[in-house]
Amino acid sequence: xxxxxxxxxxxxxxxxxxxxxxxxxxxxxxxxxxxxxxxxxxxxxxxxxxxxxxxxxxxxxxxxxxxxxxxxxxxxxxxxxxxxxxxxxxxxxxxxxxxxxxxxxxxxxxxxxx
Amino acid sequence: xxxxxxxxxxxxxxxxxxxxxxxxxxxxxxxxxxxxxxxxxxxxxxxxxxxxxxxxxxxxxxxxxxxxxxxxxxxxxxxxxxxxxxxxxxxxxxxxxxxxxxxxxxxxxxxxxxxx
Numbered sequence: 178x179x180x181x182x183x184x185x186x187x188x189x190x191x192x193x194x195x196x197x198x199x200x201x202x203x204x205x206x207x208x209x210x211x212x213x214x215x216x217x218x219x220x221x222x223x224x225x226x227x228x229x230x231x232x233x234x235x236x237x238x239x240x241x242x243x244x245x246x247x248x249x250x251x252x253x254x255x256x257x258x259x260x261x262x263x264x265x266x267x268x269x270x271x272x273x274x275x276x277x278x279x280x281x282x283x284x285x286x287x288x289x290x291x
Numbered sequence: 292x293x294x295x296x297x298x299x300x301x302x303x304x305x306x307x308x309x310x311x312x313x314x315x316x317x318x319x320x321x322x323x324x325x326x327x328x329x330x331x332x333x334x335x336x337x338x339x340x341x342x343x344x345x346x347x348x349x350x351x352x353x354x355x356x357x358x359x360x361x362x363x364x365x366x367x368x369x370x371x372x373x374x375x376x377x378x379x380x381x382x383x384x385x386x387x388x389x390x391x392x393x394x395x396x397x398x399x400x401x402x403x404x405x406x407x
Contacts, residue, residue, distance in 0.1 A: 214398075220329075220382060222398035268334065272396075277323050277388050279396065281334045 183282035198254045200269030208274035217265040264289045297399035314385030320365035321387035375406045
């Protein structure tokens, strides 16, 4: 079974600075997708960024980027120029290609200090 | 964009009663919908996978007779918590996979269930 591990239950960052959230996963599959979701206090899950396993290039979405290390099964999220609105719980998720079912990590609560 | 709604957003029911939660994909067709349960400050736990026109697939440890799932159309799935008890109080989230998409899931805003 696939597992997703987020080793940082809580992280904090000063506004305008950069923070990296860690995620490792375990799978024997070659075709899969990785995601980072943000869950603010409203509890609405918001997709931050996704990475297809077959792509070597790291995904980037504005201030959000990932460091995808396939051999190491690592998928970290870097948030640059942190903003107060980035404060939320962040979940790393794995999905096997075409299977639909996702496995989520335990989450990292990010605090942004003004 | 792809919007998923859930109704109700918050429900309080008495112990022993049943409550139905609806999950709708508003602007796309969803062949597959997923139901999750989330306790405060914890991760999402997948309860079941719902496929249109067929029986839901439940995760290990989830009681099929207690959590009834029906996916009657390509835009609607329902979760009925039968004979609810206080331990069923939780936040329930659905997500919908767009027909033809192999990876994208769109999440509903969630339903907070409180059983008194």
